[in-house]
Amino acid sequence: MASRSPFGKESRVRILKQHLAEMGAISTEAAWKFIYRELLWFDGSTGLAHLYESDKAQPGRPWYDRTVVFTDMLRERFGNIPLEELKQQIDRLFRACLEKLLKGRGMILEENEIVEALTTLQPASKLTEEIVQAATDDSRDSETELYVPDTDLVAEFAALLVRRASMVQPQARVNALKVQR
Numbered sequence: 001m002a003s004r005s006p007f008g009k010e011s012r013v014r015i016l017k018q019h020l021a022e023m024g025a026i027s028t029e030a031a032w033k034f035i036y037r038e039l040l041w042f043d044g045s046t047g048l049a050h051l052y053e054s055d056k057a058q059p060g061r062p063w064y065d066r067t068v069v070f071t072d073m074l075r076e077r078f079g080n081i082p083l084e085e086l087k088q089q090i091d092r093l094f095r096a097c098l099e100k101l102l103k104g105r106g107m108i109l110e111e112n113e114i115v116e117a118l119t120t121l122q123p124a125s126k127l128t129e130e131i132v133q134a135a136t137d138d139s140r141d142s143e144t145e146l147y148v149p150d151t152d153l154v155a156e157f158a159a160l161l162v163r164r165a166s167m168v169q170p171q172a173r174v175n176a177l178k179v180q181r
Helices: 009-023 028-039 064-077 083-089 092-104 111-119 128-141 150-164 169-180
Strands: none
Touching: 009 028, 009 092, 009 150, 028 092, 028 150, 064 083, 083 111, 092 111
């Protein structure tokens, strides 16, 4: 029997629950930051937060200016932090899954090496190829776990927010659906 994928539904839900527990009480006002920290990522080709398809968010393309504004807005709303600090704060779910995969393969990386590999078009780290290879190998190893569509994950996210943040279902659903837009 193939091993459970660090990127599979069971693993992602466990990681989200762990991250929620680490936060303690979550207010309605702070829930959006939690969602963005978990699910938003940086586009390595632009060095900006991912807002829309990468090819349309390049300099001179229709979504580039919006992506710059969005990234600046996030930096401001996260406490006027530098871009490098924002890169450290978001994409927590994927990084946790990747870290779990790498540890399972005997590869121990520093957090900044993982962030660099994921957020930079041509990272200085030579470990990027090893990370890609490990992730590619894992996708072949996890035959028993099917891909869970994002809508399922958003629904589970909403349920977690209802339980942990004491939100009512309609408000949690609104916050969770904001992620899909």
